[in-house]
Amino acid sequence: MGSEKQRAVLRSFLVHLDRDTRYTLMLHYVDQLTPREISMVLDRSYAWVMDTLTRLEDEVRQLIPHSAPATVAPAPAPAPAREPAAAWFNDRHRLLSFD
Numbered sequence: 678m679g680s681e682k683q684r685a686v687l688r689s690f691l692v693h694l695d696r697d698t699r700y701t702l703m704l705h706y707v708d709q710l711t712p713r714e715i716s717m718v719l720d721r722s723y724a725w726v727m728d729t730l731t732r733l734e735d736e737v738r739q740l741i742p743h744s745a746p747a748t749v750a751p752a753p754a755p756a757p758a759r760e761p762a763a764a765w766f767n768d769r770h771r772l773l774s775f776d
Contacts, residue, residue: 686740697721701729 691699697719704710704718712726719726 683741687737690737690740698729698733701726702733705730 691702694702700719701715701721704715705712710718712730713723715721716723716726
């Protein structure tokens with residue numbers, strides 16, 4: 678599967694996820710938050726976050742069977758200081774809304 682087709686499949690997959698599931702995915706792989714941090718941001722249990730990440734990884738592997746396991750390389754520079762939670766969450770909500 679070509680990279681353009683993979684992106685289209687993944688975008689279609691993301692659009693159909695519920696809000697908290699989509700946020701979990703983006704917070705973990707884009708913002709590199711830990712499952713514990715995600716559980717606090719979304720006010721969900723740690724177990725829910727872990728189950729969701731595991732399920733999403735399995736679903737993506739089924740969509741793109743020849744892809745490597747979903748991993749994110751560590752950031753080359755230290756992360757900047759954290760924004761206040763409300764401002765950070767509102768900004769992410771605006772960016773992740775597909776409506």
